[in-house]
Amino acid sequence: MAVKQEAPVRVDRNFWIVTLVLALLSVAAVAYWMNAPVAKWLPAASDSAEDVDDLFRFMAASGSALMIYVLGYLLYFVIAFRAKKTDAPNAIGVQVHDNHTLEFWWTIVPAVFVVILSILSVKIWFGIQLQPSNGLVVEAIGHQWYYSFRAPGVNGEIPNEIHVPVNKQVTIDVTSTDVIHSFWIPQFRVKADMVPGLVNTIRFTPNTVGRYQIICAEFCGTQHGEMNKQYFVVDPPATFATWLKGWQIKNANVSDALPKAGSGAAIDLSKGVAASGQALFAQKCSSCHAIAAFDHKVVGPGLKGILSDPNHPNLVDGDPATAANIAVILQKGYTGPIGMMPNQSANGLSDGDIANLVAYLASLK
């Protein structure tokens, strides 16, 4: 039986008036964003800030033009096609589908926008990041919940703030010792993730003397919000030279070795206190391990009865399940088929902590 073809539905005449109004609003929004004084709202202090702000203006302009159409039509359709009081209770709206022309354009137009945006982004990003380094490199290391810094010729780490000279390109190598942080200084328009085991670089030329707040832009634990109390300071060249010399002298006798993962020697487990181990476990291990059977995985295996599990006489590294061998895994970490168990320094454990943790794990029968 042939399905009865419904008469084509005519759109309301207001549709074209609405379309015209939305077009005018979009043009106005684009005109506004193209000239928006971004640097007035968020002061800029690096040579590359202008390019980043241009990109922001482009995104804001195209995004708001699109948003005006989407929301405008949405409101219009909701109002123009709402059910009338006289409609039958079971009436359904006009069913429109398979309009290929419409589908073609609403796919092509956003796709072109996204391609343009990615070309512009890559161009600007490469322009900033691929400048050759001029040799001035400082390091920023993320910790829960602060940053430490290293500067050229200074032994060891510098707390609280790092200085650089004005109008000279600087490279910041960023990394982390514990979890992922993000190093963000809005006035320079730079941001990079601080990832344990990875060094990311940020490169820019600060062009205004001042003290700039560093903000951690990646939730990194309970005191994440505390990580905005440190500063990146841009000095006149002479002031910077004095600051650097001061730290070179002050830290002359500091060992330049990075913080060590304990002594590396076998740990004396005899003084381990299970109750202290339990508290530590809740803090540092329970995000990855359950106190449950081996098969009960969170990130790593369940650890209950690890010393007396007949199904698992050996630890994941193949060594017999003894207290001393568990201590070795806690010291050195272990990467196997299940995943990565962080080592002593990554977990932030002292030798005493390890003894306490082993005592706690041994107490779980």
Ligand code: HEC
């Ligand atoms: C980031 C996640 C993570 C954290 C945090 C973590 N572990 Fe692990 N752990 C693992 C993974 C994954 C393995 C298994 C590695 C493999 O075999 O592939 C493992 C393995 C182990 C093993 C060996 C288990 C066995 O049956 O052989 C012990 C013991 C252990 N972890 C104890 C701890 C303790 C104690 C802490 C807290 C200081 C801790 N882990 C923190 C992920 C983690």
Ligand SMILES: [Cu+2]
């Ligand atoms: Cu952080």
